[in-house]
Amino acid sequence: MDREANIALPSIRKRVSAVARKTNLNGLGDFMFARFSARNGVRVLAGVAVLGLALPAGVEQAHADGQSGAGQNPTSAEDGQHQRDAADGKFDPEHIRHKAEKEAAEVRDGLRKPDGIAPNTVPAMQLQAKMTPDGKPGLALSGSEIACAYQAFCLYYNSNVKSAMQQYWTDWKDFADQEFYGPGLPGAGQSVKNNAASDINTFLRSGARVYYNSNYQGASDYTAAQDWRNLAATYNDNASWHFA
Numbered sequence: 001m002d003r004e005a006n007i008a009l010p011s012i013r014k015r016v017s018a019v020a021r022k023t024n025l026n027g028l029g030d031f032m033f034a035r036f037s038a039r040n041g042v043r044v045l046a047g048v049a050v051l052g053l054a055l056p057a058g059v060e061q062a063h064a065d066g067q068s069g070a071g072q073n074p075t076s077a078e079d080g081q082h083q084r085d086a087a088d089g090k091f092d093p094e095h096i097r098h099k100a101e102k103e104a105a106e107v108r109d110g111l112r113k114p115d116g117i118a119p120n121t122v123p124a125m126q127l128q129a130k131m132t133p134d135g136k137p138g139l140a141l142s143g144s145e146i147a148c149a150y151q152a153f154c155l156y157y158n159s160n161v162k163s164a165m166q167q168y169w170t171d172w173k174d175f176a177d178q179e180f181y182g183p184g185l186p187g188a189g190q191s192v193k194n195n196a197a198s199d200i201n202t203f204l205r206s207g208a209r210v211y212y213n214s215n216y217q218g219a220s221d222y223t224a225a226q227d228w229r230n231l232a233a234t235y236n237d238n239a240s241w242h243f244a
Contacts, residue, residue, distance in 0.1 A: 157187025171242035
């Protein structure tokens, strides 16, 4: 992004915050721009566009430049990453809107810090034995609604291993066909892809790695055996996982 676009960002931030207040998304403006400093700016600017804001010319051009690589043969590592992101739905307006609303809610509820990529907010909390809904032994945190069965890897809709979840016993190269389950819980029935906030790994010896892109590509988060974590690099941007 050029200097003109960078100069324009403070004014956009104020306008995003104003729109967020009008649409009952208090804190969304500040949250989106905290995420901007840590993630690809194109995705956040797309989110600004979803909210109906007119961007200054410099920012509009930067956004257009970021989108122009879609559908072309990659000529660089950056172009290739852009194509993978597009294929995994990172630029989809509905995903951007849902992601922004969900992450703002987690900040409001105290599950995350405003930067969105904070480490575990309750590191002192340890996994404990708990039965799964189908009566099998598993592990969970004290505040978890659903336990993760032994010898499984589980993704949760909210941070701190809360709300609906999905569990796996083998590598999964694309979460596109997966949904969270948990009757009556937040996130139940929603897609697992680009929508998980935390995980539990109950395998005894194998670590687990969650990837930003499908087919085990892009940034990743590692969870040791018999451990849990709040996702960081793949927070609400998870696309695949495998043993590590």
